[in-house]
Amino acid sequence: MNKIIIVLLIGLFHNSAIAQKDFITKFEKSGGMETATYEEGIAYYKSLGDTFSEINVETYGETDSGNPLHLVTLSLDRDFDFESLRTKDKRIYLINNAIHPGEPDGVDASMMFLRDMVQNIEQYRTQLEKTVIAIIPFYNIGGVLNRNDFTRVNQNGPKEHGFRGNARNYDLNRDFIKNDTKNARTFAAIFQMLDPDIFVDTHVSNGADYPYVMTMDIAQKDKLGGVLEGYLEETMMPSLFEHMKNSDFEMIPYVNVFNESPDKGYSQFFDSPRYSAGYTALFHTIGFQSEPHMLKSYKDRVYATYAFLQGVLNVVSRDSELLKKLRDETKASVKTQKQFDISWKLDKSRHTELEFKGYEASTIDSKVTGQKRLFYDRSKPYKKTIPYYNHYVADVTVEKPDSYFIPKGWHTIVDRLKLNEIEFYQLERDSIIAVEVYYIEDYKTRTAPFEGHYMHYDVKVRKETERLDFSKGDYVVPVNQWRNRYIVETLEPHGMDSFFAWNFFDTILQRKEGYSPYVFEEIAAQLLKDDPKLKARFEKRKQADHEFAHSSKAQLDFIYMKSPYYEREHLRYPVFRSITKAESGIK
Ligand SMILES: [Zn+2]
Incomplete structure (x- = not known):
């Protein structure tokens, strides 16, 4: 048998293997009712990686569960070295799934999204030439393995899902700064290695009722830096809202309202750095949290998440050069930026007008508590303009040293x-x-x-x-x-x-140290005698502060804390x- 025949035969076997593997996900097989388990998800990606050379599946670092964290990458050039990819001028798009494993919509959406791209590579060539996609299939592995059918009481499916706490019961979406978990440490290493231009963390909403299947939480725009802020508000967001509307999943900013109606307006959720998109904003990576609505069917939520992931890819690829330019400018200017805002509060004096579709809400008598309860009447939909408070003002600003x-x-x-x-x-x-x-x-x-x-x-x-x-x-x-x-x-x-x-x-x-009053008495007397200025301050305080004048402890403390014996x-x-x-x- 000559070499050509062997190659042809291998080719035939290879193609027939692809034909046999349909890569239908558990979500699809169950008619949109079920989500993949950890084992099923990892096996699925490995199988995709074995079949398609554009996909690489690797493990990086540890998690609290004892299992390593996986990263799945789709690179048209089959180059999976992120340093090298950046020199090729590729945008990097990172998707994080199952940070809250009770909200697995992104797990199933990502599996289909990656499969559809790699099986139809010609159709996606324009986007994939400009963008490399990296997916963390399961971030909170401990929570994913803690599978149950109960811990999302207000959520409409899937049939079984994981739990919010990780293997040590941490909420990983609060751990991006303190890094108590191995998951967060591994995430930081992956994030810094990738330095992604764009980041999506997939979730499911909590809170109010309204007709939209999809909502989305945006990175705090003013932290991203001036030029990126403008791009996000004026170009990227309108394109994403437009894309979602055309995909039949009209989207609205995350409805940050709990146990009251949003009809009077609502404010943007504030992503401080402990949260994923707040963390990515520190590094001028535009971050989103996809938040499909908890009461919509699992099937619709997963397809809405899919549409969102797709929309982000389209916009990033379309604006590839511009996004790189703006990020480079921002990274350059922050090096010499003199002042930094480090704490914010909501600016109630400014708002954006939001066209909002909602359900009329009222309070009715509770059959359980005998008290009043909130009730949304889905037979009474409305559409009106409400204020959306999405401006935060700094309340602490520092000069950088x-x-x-x-x-x-x-x-x-x-x-x-x-x-x-x-x-x-x-x-x-x-x-x-x-x-x-x-x-x-x-x-x-x-x-x-x-x-x-x-x-x-x-x-x-x-x-x-x-x-x-x-x-x-x-x-x-x-x-x-x-x-x-x-x-x-x-x-x-x-x-x-x-x-x-x-x-x-x-x-x-x-x-760490202190004094025995009966011993320190003598030293205190000497200190006052040796330091007339201290004595004067001491006497002045005694005259001005009645409580101080009647507390021997406060008086001795006053002298001790101004003495050389006090620990610095x-x-x-x-x-x-x-x-x-x-x-x-x-x-
Ligand atoms: Zn969540």
Whole structure:
């Protein structure tokens, strides 16, 4: 048998294998009632990868479940090296599924989406020449494996689904900054390796009732940077809404309304960096959360999600050069941006007009509680213009420092910076450096646990300039990087999702040493005698503050905290801001 015949035979076998594999998904076989299990989904992608050379299936890193995270890539050039792909000027489109495994619409939509593209490659050639698609088939694997038929009580299918908590009961859509889970750490590594231009995290809605099958939550536009914000609002969003309308799944911005009617208007969901699209915005990646409506049939929701994934691909491919240009401009400008907003509040004074189709809502008597309850009357649909509040204004803005100094002991912080490919260097020798130091003046703490933390909020700081000792090996993070927004939002303690807010620095909030009053009495008396200025402040306080004047503890504390015996670590935030290279003495 000569070589040509062997090749022909292999070709025949190969083609007949393709013909036999129809790649019909479990969702399709069940008439849109069921979703693939973890094992079925992974086997499906592996089989696609074995059959089509344009698809690559790989595992990256760990998850809390003990299973590795899979990444499935569709690349027309059969090049699966993301660094190389970027030099070929390809846009990268990342889709994340089953972060909330009770909401598996994207799992099934992605399987069909990838199959349809690879089986009809000529039809998709225009898009795929410009865009590489990467899919995380199951992000919260522990939750996917915890399959049941109950934990989405308000959701209309599928028959069985996973659970929201991961293998350690974390909600992964709150873990993008604190990285408590192995899932989040692996995600960060994949995300930074890909540096995607566009990101979709697939979900299902909660909340109000209305006729739309599809809703969509958008990345916080003002964080993306000026030119990207304009593109998102003026070009990308209108194209996506148009695409969805033409696909028979008219879409509306995520209806962020719970247990009341949206007919008076509603506000945009605020994606702070703990959430997927809030995290991707830190790196100027446009992020969406697809949120099909929980009460619509599973079949419709999956096809609506499919249509959305398709729409994003069409727009990204159409605007490929423009999107690259705008992202490059944004990445360049953020390197020298001087001020960063790190906390926002809703601006109720501004809104966009939204044409909204809803159902009339009223309150009726509850047959269960005897109290009033909300009732939507689906026989009374309406269409009206309502206010949509999608403007947020900064309530905390900071000047960026030249660099941040992080003493090397704070390795949990350095780990997270590394995961996110933040550049830094280490001091080569012990040095005394002039830095800005934050003292925590005030903060509030949640009284109930939230995702394994008692978060801090309303953090108030006082800033001093001091010359401090740093050691060889301490970390210096220059704030001249395109990833600046991540650096500033996590390291400024009053940022709403800062490492401080997430309890990484709680040890500085507690005094480690103290004094016995009967011993300190003598020292306090001597201190007042030696320091007339201190004595004057002490007496003034006593006269002005009745409570102080009657508390020996408060008075001794006042003197102790101003004495050399008081520990300087207490309430001193241990990430320091260097002012300028020249002033700090760093070369
Ligand atoms: Zn969700």
